[in-house]
Amino acid sequence: MSTKTEQTLNVDKKWCKGCGICVAFCPKDVLEIKDGKVNIKDLEACIKCGQCELRCPDYAIYLGGK
Amino acid sequence: MPSQLVNEYFRTENLPHIWCPGCGNGIVTRAIIKAIDNLNLNKDDVCIVSGIGCSSRASGYLDFNTLHTTHGRALAFATGVKLANPKLNVIVITGDGDCSAIGGNHLIHAARRNIDITTVVFNNNIYGMTGGQYSPTTPTGDKGTTAPYGNIDMNFDLCNLAKAAGSTYVSRGTIFNPNMLIKQVEEGIKNKGFSFIEAITTCPTYYGRKNKKGEAVDMMIYLKENAVNVAAYDKLTDEQKEGKFVIGELYKGSKPEYTEEYNKIIESFSKER
Numbered sequence: 235m236s237t238k239t240e241q242t243l244n245v246d247k248k249w250c251k252g253c254g255i256c257v258a259f260c261p262k263d264v265l266e267i268k269d270g271k272v273n274i275k276d277l278e279a280c281i282k283c284g285q286c287e288l289r290c291p292d293y294a295i296y297l298g299g300k
Numbered sequence: 301m302p303s304q305l306v307n308e309y310f311r312t313e314n315l316p317h318i319w320c321p322g323c324g325n326g327i328v329t330r331a332i333i334k335a336i337d338n339l340n341l342n343k344d345d346v347c348i349v350s351g352i353g354c355s356s357r358a359s360g361y362l363d364f365n366t367l368h369t370t371h372g373r374a375l376a377f378a379t380g381v382k383l384a385n386p387k388l389n390v391i392v393i394t395g396d397g398d399c400s401a402i403g404g405n406h407l408i409h410a411a412r413r414n415i416d417i418t419t420v421v422f423n424n425n426i427y428g429m430t431g432g433q434y435s436p437t438t439p440t441g442d443k444g445t446t447a448p449y450g451n452i453d454m455n456f457d458l459c460n461l462a463k464a465a466g467s468t469y470v471s472r473g474t475i476f477n478p479n480m481l482i483k484q485v486e487e488g489i490k491n492k493g494f495s496f497i498e499a500i501t502t503c504p505t506y507y508g509r510k511n512k513k514g515e516a517v518d519m520m521i522y523l524k525e526n527a528v529n530v531a532a533y534d535k536l537t538d539e540q541k542e543g544k545f546v547i548g549e550l551y552k553g554s555k556p557e558y559t560e561e562y563n564k565i566i567e568s569f570s571k572e573r
Contacts, residue, residue, distance in 0.1 A: 246302065249315065253322035253504075258517040287303065288478040289520075291326030292316055296303035 322516025324501030335485035355422030372402025411465035432506030468493035
């Protein structure tokens with residue numbers, strides 16, 4: 235597993251169904267829905283808490299990789 | 301490219317799944333595989349058995365030994381799997397209708413036998429796949445396509461049912477708090493006996509729309525605001541409990557496990573020879 239500092243936020247728009255759960259429960263307002271899909275609007279603000287990944291029903295957003 | 305976790309445990313060629321936008325089933329499914337991952341179980345030592353319904357589609361997406369069975373009978377098939385190979389970690393994925401209506405009898409008897417199976421019920425309070433008919437867990441007064449004026453049935457408390465029938469591990473979690481759910485599935489798998497985990501999930505398409513519960517996010521906020529952990533819940537007055545529901549580990553016990561007892565009988569005969 236990569237360490238927290240190495241992780242980045244990844245989005246797979248093909249799998250996103252635009253439910254907005256990740257947007258609603260992101261504590262730092264990093265995300266938005268744009269054209270019916272999730273969009274990272276402020277990556278700098280991301281604290282890599284992983285709340286979005288935990289609650290994404292479609293596995294379309296996650297922390298990972300370098 | 302999906303996350304490492306999803307890549308490892310899902311048949312990714314079958315994704316994205318068929319569940320509706322905002323359906324909580326994907327959250328529960330992820331919690332189950334995260335629990336399996338945390339326990340470092342070998343994939344070949346896990347068998348996922350499901351019945352019929354939205355939730356039961358999960359077995360098709362997961363990369364373990366999987367068995368997608370007939371409506372309500374997941375526990376019956378799982379009992380067979382477990383007896384044939386007691387070393388397997390058998391996990392049943394089922395829905396509120398599959399588990400407590402069509403499969404209600406299988407549920408109580410699997411619990412009574414305390415067979416080492418972990419059952420995760422995706423409770424979305426409705427039959428989603430067939431178009432929103434009310435289920436045994438649709439709250440009294442709520443609407444379904446078959447209850448246009450409100451459901452007059454009393455709804456089941458599945459955890460109380462599972463406990464009364466003899467389960468040795470009973471807990472309830474929600475998709476708002478997946479970390480709790482992950483822990484509960486872990487505990488369920490570790491328990492040597494029948495484990496029952498009720499995962500409260502959401503059906504924005506049918507239950508939500510029929511009952512004007514709002515969008516997926518609104519339904520999750522409802523879970524956040526009304527689920528009360530067992531320690532805090534016990535301190536509430538009856539008035540304060542109104543509209544709230546209890547989550548957390550609700551029961552833990554110890555009883556002889558079915559396959560072990562069964563094998564004792566077999567062994568008693570092999571000694572005689």
